Amino acid sequence: MSLLADTAPRTLAEGLRVQLADEIVSGALEPGAVLDEMNLARRFGVSRTPVREAIRQLSASGLVETRPHRAAVVAQPSAERLLGMFEAMAELEALCAGLSAERMTGAERRALEACHEDLRRLIHIGDPLRFSELNEAFHSLIYAGAHNGYLAEQTIATRARVRPFRRAQFRNLGRLANSHAEHDRVVTAILRGERPAAVAAMRAHIMRVREEYEIYLGTR
Amino acid sequence: MSLLADTAPRTLAEGLRVQLADEIVSGALEPGAVLDEMNLARRFGVSRTPVREAIRQLSASGLVETRPHRAAVVAQPSAERLLGMFEAMAELEALCAGLSAERMTGAERRALEACHEDLRRLIHIGDPLRFSELNEAFHSLIYAGAHNGYLAEQTIATRARVRPFRRAQFRNLGRLANSHAEHDRVVTAILRGERPAAVAAMRAHIMRVREEYEIYLGTR
DNA sequence: TAAAGCGGCATTGTATGCAATTCGCCACAT
């Protein structure tokens, strides 16, 4: 049973957009890869029109970059810009955590605590992939707990744009335990309704996560 | 002389996107207005293709909403969502101000001070339109002073999405003076390099601005 | 009389063909 109501794409362009976004975020399409309209059209068995539409939407969301009369390429931000994206992400997530401390309902707080406990178990099992999945769910609960749909969207979008530049997250099992300890401070602050503490704890967590990334060092 | 390097649009779709965005942000196209592809194509003397492209990009930026096989409509957020957008905008602008306090160069600080002084003069002249324009420039200086391009883009985008729901900003001249007094606290904190004070002052300013807006009260 | 089903019409989604622009290659001059 999937909690995500992934509705079937109602148009070709929508399906292509989702699939291409997946490939970019997952790393199958590496930063700098060129998105040739004809190649993609042949590959997916459609005409150029829906391909163009999908590419334009990805461009607007920042995953790809386009220039007039040039092929689109998967976004390849400079190291400076990537740092800026991390900084913004840290502040957005911290804001969500702070608002969650003030606004989460009882049910939401219980769900967060339960998710946190599930993550604790996964440390001992030592399953980095499952941990990574549940970690995403953990953060999503905090976005939702802020009770601000616009903020949640912006935070999710920023997270997606940074995602292609993660490499081997939770490579070592020690990181799992550390991550959980950082989460613990966030959860404690949220459950106690302490907004400033929640903000500080989440900001520290994300900045710590940043250090785990291999920051892309290209010059565009 | 324009400080904005408004490059000539290199494609029809780009030109249409800019023009439609202008009309939405300025209020010429009111929230809820339907964007019929054929009508727009006839009106601009082009085919549906570039019109579609422009609409899709506007959809991705949040200014219009689209559903499959339905005409696009100018975004008409619920009152709750609009409040969320204001809240996010307040935090984003506050973050920019805080970072500006730490990172602005000497030249940037002098430019901010100069812009602030120009605004002071406009109070006495009593020119709400010019004040509004220069006010935008004032805030833009702070976005730039944060030295984080991604953050600046997100903040500008949020500001644009909120813009259609402003009505009669700076209606009364008293608001101009109040606004300048709030700016003054922001500028003082930034020039002193006091990040927390800058954050607090800007947050208070934006929340005050929100009160001046006529919040749209529709239920979508 | 009202509700449900059906069919025509209008609008969006997709495919295809043509025009415009960019880039690479080659010749040629310095």
Added chain:
DNA sequence: ATGTGGCGAATTGCATACAATGCCGCTTTA
């Protein structure tokens, strides 16, 4: 030998034609 100019091929931008879907009014039946 190297830099510059122009020509050609390939790709994107745009226009147009066709297909598919949603809307709306009508008819029909309970």
